Amino acid sequence: MTGRAIPPRTPVLVGVGVAMRREEDWTQALEPIDLMLEAVRSAGANSGAAALLAEVGMVAVPRGRWRYRNPSGEIARAIGATGATTVVSSVGVLQQTLIADACQAIMDGRVECALVTGSDAGYRLLRAKMCGVRSEERDQDDEPDVRLEPKAELRHPAEIAAGLKMPVGLYAMLESARRAASGQSIEAHRDRLAARYARFAEIAAANPDGWTRAVLNAATIRDDGPRNPMQAFPYTRAHCSTWNVDQAAALLFCSAERAAALGIDRSLWVFPLASAESNHMVALSARADLVRSPGVDLTARAVLETGGVAAADIDLIELYSCFPVAVDAFADALDLPPDRDLTITGSMAFAGGPYNNYFFQATARAAALLRQGAGRTALLSCVSGILTKQAFALWSTDPPRDGFIRRDVTAEVAAATAELPVVENYTGGGQIVGCTVLHARGEAPRAVALIDIDGGARALAVSDAPATIAGMERDEWVGRSVRVIAGALAA
Structure with missing residues (x-):
């Protein structure tokens, strides 16, 4: 001009x-x-x-x-x-x-x-x-x-009841849905996120107004540790807003x-x-x-x-x-x-x-x-x-x-935008559309799954079972058919 x-x-x-x-x-x-x-x-x-x-x-x-x-x-x-x-x-x-x-x-x-x-x-x-x-x-x-x-x-009461009090768990659930749709394995997906955030750390180190100047490598960002605890799988602290x-x-x-x-x-x-x-x-x-x-x-x-x-x-x-x-x-x-x-x-x-x-x-x-x-x-x-x-x-x-x-x-x-009703305290079957494992300081991990249920509705289900928690962090659970009893994932 x-x-x-x-x-x-x-x-x-x-x-x-x-x-x-x-x-x-x-x-x-x-x-x-x-x-x-x-x-x-x-x-x-x-x-x-x-x-x-x-x-x-x-x-x-x-x-x-x-x-x-x-x-x-x-x-x-x-x-x-x-x-x-x-x-x-x-x-x-x-x-x-x-x-x-x-x-x-x-x-x-x-x-x-x-x-x-x-x-x-x-x-x-x-x-x-x-x-x-x-x-x-x-x-x-x-x-x-x-x-x-x-x-x-901003949040549904069922989300709060399931323990999704902080944004990280809800965003991790969205992450799982996108991961499953992409066809990436859990490990490959975690590698991709870590590589991207390692590049972000490099850029932050050159930002004169940035809070953190340390350049972290992908392995440090990807895996949980004493200074980088898991927040909501697959997000460690280094994936989250500071x-x-x-x-x-x-x-x-x-x-x-x-x-x-x-x-x-x-x-x-x-x-x-x-x-x-x-x-x-x-x-x-x-x-x-x-x-x-x-x-x-x-x-x-x-x-x-x-x-x-x-x-x-x-x-x-x-x-x-x-x-x-x-x-x-x-x-x-x-x-x-x-x-x-x-x-x-x-x-x-x-x-x-x-x-x-x-x-x-x-x-x-x-x-x-x-x-x-x-x-x-x-x-x-x-x-x-x-x-x-x-x-x-x-x-x-x-x-x-x-x-x-x-x-x-x-x-x-x-x-x-299509919107579905959300049923609380659900009992019945369904298919997982998003999931995560919540890790809060001083608390035991908790698996949370969002499920498509009969009648074109949704429900949230939780589990404290170690086998379920380990499985959800190891294998792809999005798309899996499950049973729910009073809002809890059946073993």
């Missing part, structure tokens, strides 16, 4: 800031809101026009593992943006939704500048817990102007007109081209297809069509990596070759996965690389829930031809 005028309302990312601390003494660590403020001020300085912060008309923050009621309000007051609309989103709202909302507000002329920031202080929480105390945070008694909430629960981190990120947006008026260096401008998201929610156990995700497939198609690009032509790619199956789902939807690097951060396992904030860290990294000339385009994927909601964001150093475009494909995804 060289030589063409940029429409004045075009949203531009002009400032990025990150903050990271690793204090062994939790009393010396920053509170989450102070991490955010550090990142916010860094974003202001990064733009070369720190005074822009006082002009912000919207401040949006996704909820982390903190108890603040309105961190957006405190941030707005701290930067002098006292008239800003304050937004706080709950867990279950896509992080990309906040970015798209900010860009849309600029496009529509509702605000001239917008700030999106988030943080989590999981390391601070961990260090306090190790001292036998609960980390303290300052009180807030005000409310944000806007509070975004998901429209439904959320015990103190990290924050801030993204400062303004209109192209305002950026030009302030004299912000054109080399700092990064343009959001397109956003695509699906907010259709179906609990994992009720999904008729555990292998392909209509939400992932349709958001991928929408963002590429809207941006007018092919996935093969995108320079930088960051696929959401809370667990390995999410990476594969997005890579398949984009039809990416197996030798393509799928992260620019090093993944949530190694770069750090602050609770409900990682996508901002990844976006900041993408912007930094684009500014450095590592490419002209970047594509990032986003997840909320158990691969429940999905989104993509497309960025470029070149301005969009038709302005920033936001696509919501929720209705199309709902129409393409």
